[in-house]
Amino acid sequence: xxxxxxxxxxxxxxxxxxxxxxxxxxxxxxxxxxxxxxxxxxxxxxxxxxxxxxxxxxxxxxxxxxxxxxxxxxxxxxxxxxxxxxxxxxxxxxxxxxxxxxxxxxxxxxxxxxxxxxxxxxxxxxxxxxxxxxxxxxxxxxxxxxxxxxxxxxxxxxxxxxxxxxxxxxxxxxxxxxxxxxxxxxxxxxxxxxxxxxxxxxxxxxxxxxxxxxxxxxxxxxxxxxxxxxxxxxxxxxxxxxxxxxxxxxxxxxxxxxxxxxxxxxxxxxxxxxxxxxxxxxxxxxxxxxxxxxxxxxxxxxxxxxxxxxxxxxxxxxxxxxxxxxxxxxxxxxxxxxxxxxxxxxxxxxxxxxxxxxxxxxxxxxxxxxxxxxxxxxxxxxxxxxxxxxxxxxxxxxxx
Amino acid sequence: xxxxxxxxxxxxxxxxxxxxxxxxxxxxxxxxxxxxxxxxxxxxxxxxxxxxxxxxxxxxxxxxxxxxxxxxxxxxxxxxxxxxxxxxxxxxxxxxxxxxxxxxxxxxxxxxxxxxxxxxxxxxxxxxxxxxxxxxxxxxxxxxxxxxxxxxxxxxxxxxxxxxxxxxxxxxxxxxxxxxxxxxxxxxxxxxxxxxxxxxxxxxxxxxxxxxxxxxxxxxxxxxxxxxxxxxxxxxxxxxxxxxxxxxxxxxxxxxxxxxxxxxxxxxxxxxxxxxxxxxxxxxxxxxxxxxxxxxxxxxxxxxxxxxxxxxxxxxxxxxxxxxxxxxxxxxxxxxxxxxxxxxxxxxxxxxxxxxxxxxxxxxxxxxx
Amino acid sequence: xxxxxxxxxxxxxxxxxxxxxxxxxxxxxxxxxxxxxxxxxxxxxxxxxxxxxxxxxxxxxxxxxxxxxxxxxxxxxx
Numbered sequence: 001x002x003x004x005x006x007x008x009x010x011x012x013x014x015x016x017x018x019x020x021x022x023x024x025x026x027x028x029x030x031x032x033x034x035x036x037x038x039x040x041x042x043x044x045x046x047x048x049x050x051x052x053x054x055x056x057x058x059x060x061x062x063x064x065x066x067x068x069x070x071x072x073x074x075x076x077x078x079x080x081x082x083x084x085x086x087x088x089x090x091x092x093x094x095x096x097x098x099x100x101x102x103x104x105x106x107x108x109x110x111x112x113x114x115x116x117x118x119x120x121x122x123x124x125x126x127x128x129x130x131x132x133x134x135x136x137x138x139x140x141x142x143x144x145x146x147x148x149x150x151x152x153x154x155x156x157x158x159x160x161x162x163x164x165x166x167x168x169x170x171x172x173x174x175x176x177x178x179x180x181x182x183x184x185x186x187x188x189x190x191x192x193x194x195x196x197x198x199x200x201x202x203x204x205x206x207x208x209x210x211x212x213x214x215x216x217x218x219x220x221x222x223x224x225x226x227x228x229x230x231x232x233x234x235x236x237x238x239x240x241x242x243x244x245x246x247x248x249x250x251x252x253x254x255x256x257x258x259x260x261x262x263x264x265x266x267x268x269x270x271x272x273x274x275x276x277x278x279x280x281x282x283x284x285x286x287x288x289x290x291x292x293x294x295x296x297x298x299x300x301x302x303x304x305x306x307x308x309x310x311x312x313x314x315x316x317x318x319x320x321x322x323x324x325x326x327x328x329x330x331x332x333x334x335x336x337x338x339x340x341x342x343x344x345x346x347x348x349x350x351x352x353x354x355x356x357x358x359x360x361x362x363x364x365x366x367x368x369x370x371x372x373x374x375x376x377x378x379x380x381x382x383x384x385x386x387x388x389x390x391x392x393x394x395x396x397x398x399x400x
Numbered sequence: 401x402x403x404x405x406x407x408x409x410x411x412x413x414x415x416x417x418x419x420x421x422x423x424x425x426x427x428x429x430x431x432x433x434x435x436x437x438x439x440x441x442x443x444x445x446x447x448x449x450x451x452x453x454x455x456x457x458x459x460x461x462x463x464x465x466x467x468x469x470x471x472x473x474x475x476x477x478x479x480x481x482x483x484x485x486x487x488x489x490x491x492x493x494x495x496x497x498x499x500x501x502x503x504x505x506x507x508x509x510x511x512x513x514x515x516x517x518x519x520x521x522x523x524x525x526x527x528x529x530x531x532x533x534x535x536x537x538x539x540x541x542x543x544x545x546x547x548x549x550x551x552x553x554x555x556x557x558x559x560x561x562x563x564x565x566x567x568x569x570x571x572x573x574x575x576x577x578x579x580x581x582x583x584x585x586x587x588x589x590x591x592x593x594x595x596x597x598x599x600x601x602x603x604x605x606x607x608x609x610x611x612x613x614x615x616x617x618x619x620x621x622x623x624x625x626x627x628x629x630x631x632x633x634x635x636x637x638x639x640x641x642x643x644x645x646x647x648x649x650x651x652x653x654x655x656x657x658x659x660x661x662x663x664x665x666x667x668x669x670x671x672x673x674x675x676x677x678x679x680x681x682x683x684x685x686x687x688x689x690x691x692x693x694x695x696x697x698x699x700x701x702x703x704x705x706x707x708x709x710x711x712x713x714x715x716x717x718x719x720x721x722x723x724x725x726x727x728x729x730x731x732x733x734x735x736x737x738x739x740x741x742x743x744x745x746x747x748x749x750x751x752x753x754x755x756x757x758x759x760x761x762x763x764x765x766x767x768x769x
Numbered sequence: 770x771x772x773x774x775x776x777x778x779x780x781x782x783x784x785x786x787x788x789x790x791x792x793x794x795x796x797x798x799x800x801x802x803x804x805x806x807x808x809x810x811x812x813x814x815x816x817x818x819x820x821x822x823x824x825x826x827x828x829x830x831x832x833x834x835x836x837x838x839x840x841x842x843x844x845x846x847x
Binding site: 489493517578579581582692696697698699703704706707708710711714715717718719720725729732733734735736737740 | 838
Binding site for chain 2: 354
């Protein structure tokens with residue numbers, strides 16, 4: 001009798017461990033890798049990019065039969081409704097746990113993205129490891145429809161190139177959904193998202209032929225960063241301003257900058273190997289003041305002018321030039337944000353909050369005005385560490 | 401008389417203290433005191449240790465007796481039974497709440513299509529089996545689980561170290577100490593080591609390693625884990641997200657990604673929770689059963705296991721019709737209700753005992769004179 | 770309906786499986802207690818499923834302890 005009970009229990013366990021109500025059979029789900037949100041009239045237009053499993057497998061790569069991904073688009077009053085309506089189009093249940101990127105169109109972002117983020121935060125299938133982008137000159141739907149070559153799943157390409165670009169170029173930044181929510185919620189900081197554009201002809205980009213050329217005619221490219229006031233998109237940062245933003249936010253891992261050579265014609269290119277930023281807030285005489293200290297280590301990357309890089313004083317000259325030039329760029333960018341937009345994207349408000357909580361509590365409502373008149377001091381410190389493998393510039397003809 | 405080794409008792413205490421607290425406490429603390437949630441966790445620990453010291457004192461004064469027996473000894477047959485039955489109802493209700501909480505979590509996060517009652521009943525079957533085999537069996541199981549739990553918790557902390565941004569913690573103590581103290585006090589009522597006290601007589605004291613020491617050490621370790629995890633959620637998710645995600649620790653573990661291949665391991669965290677919540681519910685139910693056995697002078701609690709199991713599983717369905725009533729109950733009423741049983745009553749026992757002994761010694765002196 | 774039936778069935782199963790052994794071992798008290806618990810469980814469960822008035826201890830606790838909890842919170846605020 002006891003034996004029978006034990007076997008029954010074991011059988012029961014085996015049956016329920018494979019889950020019945022919540023089973024997700026691999027061939028019954030469609031893996032969604034990219035999501036795009038646009039607006040039509042008052043409704044939301046949701047686009048999803050789904051992996052077409054048969055075509056992505058290594059053996060059949062390059063086959064012209066069908067595309068590696070499929071996109072479906074559906075209208076709905078909310079994201080959740082649109083998702084359920086998508087089942088009218090898709091042959092399988094959509095599975096969102098492998099989402100890589102979410103794209104909001106510029107138009108949607110201008111009206112405020114908070115309502116759209118709600119579903120993304122609430123649903124249990126969605127995680128927090130995907131990046132959020134704003135599409136710049138086009139609808140989000142079209143971003144998802146462009147074919148890509150090295151990474152056959154465009155969403156994966158966008159994901160990896162954002163990570164690589166974040167690593168190697170200071171004008172792009174990767175933002176996950178939880179970080180985005182945090183930035184929107186914070187009172188002394190604002191959200192900034194990377195923008196993406198379609199470079200080239202859109203119609204051509206949506207076909208498989210686009211990937212059959214050596215020189216792709218249509219590409220997806222990151223371009224600029226969008227800044228928000230709370231959850232509404234207000235404007236775009238150009239390349240220089242995006243760099244300044246990332247430097248101040250301490251999210252630059254490595255990058256490259258071109259500057260005029262000291263006391264000569266021509267330009268030099270330096271490679272940033274390490275960048276640290278410290279933002280310190282303080283309140284003096286009831287006035288807020290912020291000190292930004294940037295500490296950047298560079299290697300000399302490329303020289304257009306003739307310099308003797310074995311001399312210490314040459315390197316010091318380079319450091320001085322870099323400090324002066326970049327300091328101006330940083331100060332100009334901050335000034336522009338202060339006067340033209342009055343939006344604190346750099347987190348100076350948070351710095352004041354950390355330094356003097358009581359002052360912040362009193363004045364946080366009027367932070368926009370205070371930010372516009374904020375006294376910001378920029379300290380720049382460059383160090384040239386290495387010069388590469390050539391100790392002088394390649395001989396060139398001097399103009400007599 | 402069944403016995404478990406003090407080390408097993410300590411392990412039971414650690415797993416019990418971790419119990420459901422990782423799931424509820426960080427979010428509630430962050431809602432109350434934002435980025436000072438970790439300080440709130442520190443005060444939770446302080447208050448909790450205070451309660452445990454009261455239990456230790458009681459254990460030392462009444463060696464070998466369970467809480468219910470202490471009540472009857474101190475307050476006499478009639479009043480003692482009333483108090484005993486109050487405690488039994490507390491234990492059983494606690495078991496219901498724990499089961500409900502676990503079921504809700506699983507239903508929301510991983511098995512949304514599965515009917516909740518199925519989750520309650522299936523889990524209850526496991527618990528009933530654990531109880532039927534007795535404290536030695538589940539004590540040994542806990543001993544087996546323990547290294548896994550510690551290993552995984554350690555793994556989480558190490559894996560997430562790189563995502564920390566210390567500035568999220570500042571400014572410290574912005575709103576003053578009083579809200580932090582209050583939230584610490586409120587959260588401390590989510591740990592109910594009093595149930596473990598009911599099991600103390602089952603522990604075979606081996607010299608210096610007594611049940612009392614095991615209780616203290618176990619609670620301390622469990623609370624340290626709580627503080628560490630709360631600190632991590634604040635430092636990585638930030639106070640807004642910790643407060644607004646219902647299960648922030650789950651979100652936190654989802655973020656673990658080492659070298660692009662060690663990722664999506666949050667299901668392991670859920671497995672750990674199964675283990676800790678299992679221990680918590682088993683111990684709580686066992687406490688209730690022991691209470692009933694002792695008050696009614698039954699020979700053993702075995703015949704009651706299945707009926708009580710059924711009762712608790714059924715009540716888990718009834719008790720909260722939706723999550724909002726659950727949150728409201730947790731926010732408004734649980735605090736004072738639990739505090740009465742966790743602290744007020746045991747302290748009253750202590751006071752009564754002190755007074756009794758004092759008065760008794762007075763009389764002794766008079767008689768000998 | 771199905772839920773109520775299965776609940777009653779489970780309770781009866783438990784009774785049938787355990788009571789005879791208890792009767793033989795002269796543990797009458799246990800049988801009484803166990804049956805009380807089973808009856809309470811079944812009545813509550815069936816009542817809940819059929820939306821009759823059920824005994825939800827939470828109500829009692831809430832009405833008693835909510836004011837106390839508030840009072841303590843106010844104490845801290847003061």
